[in-house]
Amino acid sequence: MRHRWPGLLLVITALAACSGTGGLRTSDGLFAPAVDTSRDNVDGLVVGHRLMAGGEYELALKAYYRAAAAQGMTVDVLSAVGSANLRLGRLNQAENLLRRALDTDQTFVPAWNNLGVVLMETGRYGEAERVFHTAFALDNGESAAIRENLRLALAKLENPSYDAENKSQFALVRRGSGEYRLLATP
Structure with a gap:
């Protein structure tokens, strides 16, 4: 005792x-x-963007879902999840998510651009051209990648058998507030 x-x-x-x-x-x-919440938790969007840049699309998708659990399905999250699905070749899911992002915020340039990429991949060149044109206008023509995507869409619209020398297209993913990161899609 x-x-x-x-x-x-x-x-x-x-x-x-x-x-x-x-x-x-x-x-x-x-x-x-209690759990210590005073420390800054790592943002799932930031982690997802880094994983996307590293080619880890499935892991990026999981990080984006964690961001959705923490933040809700914001325009950033919807666009990021749509972009990950685009990179994974899940074009129908990507299109639905990107359209939902645009329903949330019709001025969100990355969602417009990524939707255009999905439409190009599915052969809907006319709609892709209009979507890229909208992205280009909203971005004030500042993104060379969007300009190139628009040029490719116009070329495909005029000549559907047109095959550019550089088959890479671009997906635009928003990082933080106003910083954009270009991710090349094969």
Whole structure:
């Protein structure tokens, strides 16, 4: 019995130290410390963008879903999930998600551009041209990638058998507030 006191004293001291950090004290006086939320959690969108840049599209999709759980299905999240599905070749899912993103915010340039890429991949060149034109206008013509996508769509529209020397097309993914990152699609 005599040896239990130092251990019991240590437990009581530890619990008393935890009591100032927030948490839950139960009816029987036990204390359950709260999770430390004061640290900045890593944003799932940032992690997803990094995974996309590294070619890890399936893992990026999971990171984007974690961002959706934390933030909700914002225009950024919808566009990012759509972009990941585009890179995974899931064109119908990508199209649906990108259209949902545009229903949320009709001025979101990355969603317009990525939707245009999906439409090009599915052979709908006329609609792709209109979508790229909208993205180009909303971006004030500042993105060379969108300009090139628009040029390719116009070329395909005029000559459906047109095959550019460089088969890479671009997907535009928004990072943070206003910074864009271009991701080449094969």
